[in-house]
Amino acid sequence: MRKICISVGVLLSLLRAGYGQSVTQPAYESRKLKVEEINIVSSYYQQDGNNSAVTGGIGSEHLTDFAQSIDLVLKTTNRRNREHTLAFDLNIDHYTSASSDQIDPLTVSSASRSDTHIYPSVSWTVHNPDRRTTHGIAVSYSTEYDYKSYGLNLNFAKASADNNREISLKAGAFFDTWKVILPAELRPEGYGSGAHGDRDPVDYKPRNSYNVGLSISQVINKRLQAFLTIEPAFQQGLLSTPFHRIYFQDGAETVERLPGNRLKLPIGFRLHYFMGDRVIVRAFYRYYIDDWGMQAHTINLETPIKLTSFVSVSPFYRFSHQTAVRYFAAYGQHRSTDQYYTSDYDISGFNSQFIGTGLRLAPPGGLLGIGPWQSIELRYGHYVRSTGMVANSITLLAKLK
Amino acid sequence: MNVPITQRALLMGLIVLGLSGCVTVKEYQKNRINDAEMELSARKSEKFEQNFYLYREGAAGANGGKSGGGCGCN
Numbered sequence: 001m002r003k004i005c006i007s008v009g010v011l012l013s014l015l016r017a018g019y020g021q022s023v024t025q026p027a028y029e030s031r032k033l034k035v036e037e038i039n040i041v042s043s044y045y046q047q048d049g050n051n052s053a054v055t056g057g058i059g060s061e062h063l064t065d066f067a068q069s070i071d072l073v074l075k076t077t078n079r080r081n082r083e084h085t086l087a088f089d090l091n092i093d094h095y096t097s098a099s100s101d102q103i104d105p106l107t108v109s110s111a112s113r114s115d116t117h118i119y120p121s122v123s124w125t126v127h128n129p130d131r132r133t134t135h136g137i138a139v140s141y142s143t144e145y146d147y148k149s150y151g152l153n154l155n156f157a158k159a160s161a162d163n164n165r166e167i168s169l170k171a172g173a174f175f176d177t178w179k180v181i182l183p184a185e186l187r188p189e190g191y192g193s194g195a196h197g198d199r200d201p202v203d204y205k206p207r208n209s210y211n212v213g214l215s216i217s218q219v220i221n222k223r224l225q226a227f228l229t230i231e232p233a234f235q236q237g238l239l240s241t242p243f244h245r246i247y248f249q250d251g252a253e254t255v256e257r258l259p260g261n262r263l264k265l266p267i268g269f270r271l272h273y274f275m276g277d278r279v280i281v282r283a284f285y286r287y288y289i290d291d292w293g294m295q296a297h298t299i300n301l302e303t304p305i306k307l308t309s310f311v312s313v314s315p316f317y318r319f320s321h322q323t324a325v326r327y328f329a330a331y332g333q334h335r336s337t338d339q340y341y342t343s344d345y346d347i348s349g350f351n352s353q354f355i356g357t358g359l360r361l362a363p364p365g366g367l368l369g370i371g372p373w374q375s376i377e378l379r380y381g382h383y384v385r386s387t388g389m390v391a392n393s394i395t396l397l398a399k400l401k
Numbered sequence: 402m403n404v405p406i407t408q409r410a411l412l413m414g415l416i417v418l419g420l421s422g423c424v425t426v427k428e429y430q431k432n433r434i435n436d437a438e439m440e441l442s443a444r445k446s447e448k449f450e451q452n453f454y455l456y457r458e459g460a461a462g463a464n465g466g467k468s469g470g471g472c473g474c475n
Contacts, residue, residue, distance in 0.1 A: 043449035047457075067449045093449075162425055211462065217441050219426050223433050227441040231462045268463030270441055274433040282438070288460035296460030304438040312438065322460050347459040358446060362437075379446045385457075393453065397446040 049389030052099035057331035057343030067093035207237035293326035356381030
């Protein structure tokens with residue numbers, strides 16, 4: 001019996017000693033900052049119509065836009081096993097607009113007959129896998145000839161223990177400044193054109209936008225997941241466009257006038273379903289309402305079909321219906337007694353449809369044998385609006401990893 | 402801003418239907434959920450399409466695009 005007791009005692013002490021030596025090193029590995037992903041997007045957009053707001057709801061809406069974007073995503077893991085992501089996004093688009101040429105047709109000093117719009121942004125996010133949280137901050141800047149914008153966004157997300165649900169919160173603010181360029185015939189005495197070299201003064205007005213967003217994503221089963229988001233937004237400042245003309249019933253002319261506040265409430269719902277082995281259904285619905293009297297419904301359906309493991313086509317269809325804001329009327333229909341007035345058909349009542357397809361190639365060894373060039377995607381869409389406006393868009397995306 | 406009762410009911414119904422049918426999916430069962438085309442956001446190639454919706458239609462937001470900034474006035 002004594003031998004047994006001694007044996008058990010020795011075994012227990014060995015076991016204890018064993019535990020004592022098994023203090024594990026922390027399960028982290030600090031990694032250097034490295035490039036995770038680069039996306040290069042090029043797009044060409046062209047539209048035509050006959051309801052230009054610059055000329056009071058009539059005239060050419062011809063517009064072309066060549067847009068280029070590059071985003072660079074860098075990642076690192078720190079000593080506390082937190083994943084840091086830095087993302088740089090640079091966007092440049094160059095557009096020509098027939099209607100903007102009518103702001104000042106006599107002097108050909110049109111502010112943005114053609115213009116280059118540049119908008120970079122930088123974001124930093126930190127993911128903590130132990131707490132399943134992600135938080136981040138982003139700053140953005142946007143500049144056009146007559147418009148500047150500074151943006152700040154904060155976001156926070158928390159995933160469930162099984163990673164099947166995530167709730168996220170975000171808040172953003174954009175602080176913008178308009179250069180108040182007026183149509184040539186409506187400028188007061190001594191008021192400038194806003195053109196380069198014109199020393200006469202012009203006004204500058206603010207337009208600020210604030211938005212918050214609450215989202216929840218949920219994996220429903222092995223093939224189905226959903227996403228719901230509510231994003232109220234509030235805008236304040238000069239919300240009308242200063243060079244949009246208005247023609248009243250009595251023939252008098254002025255510039256667009258809209259309230260100085262706007263409260264918007266969009267609610268979006270996504271449902272993505274992997275059907276069989278080859279087809280994915282991406283469905284999106286949005287309901288929108290604001291305090292200017294507009295309501296809208298938007299449905300988007302896209303069905304990527306995997307022809308092979310490396311090639312997929314993605315036909316899509318989007319339908320949108322919106323009611324007009326209560327301040328809208330067509331050319332020559334406004335009464336001079338109205339408090340607010342606009343003839344901008346972008347906020348009129350209409351139905352729009354956008355139909356097209358995408359083609360995605362993602363060979364395993366990289367495109368053209370270039371390993372890091374992971375995929376390329378070409379996307380074409382045709383847009384028609386019940387106001388008569390038509391547009392075409394073609395986009396090329398190259399992804400490098 | 403009164404949302405019609407039918408639309409509220411439809412939205413709530415979708416949420417309840419979606420959440421009540423949820424099952425726990427383990428990480429190793431997520432090969433389809435993790436497919437690049439299943440990502441729960443707009444596609445990167447839709448980036449500029451979202452810009453022109455923002456400029457050409459009054460309704461904006463709740464789709465991954467920005468909700469302010471930039472004039473989009475031409």
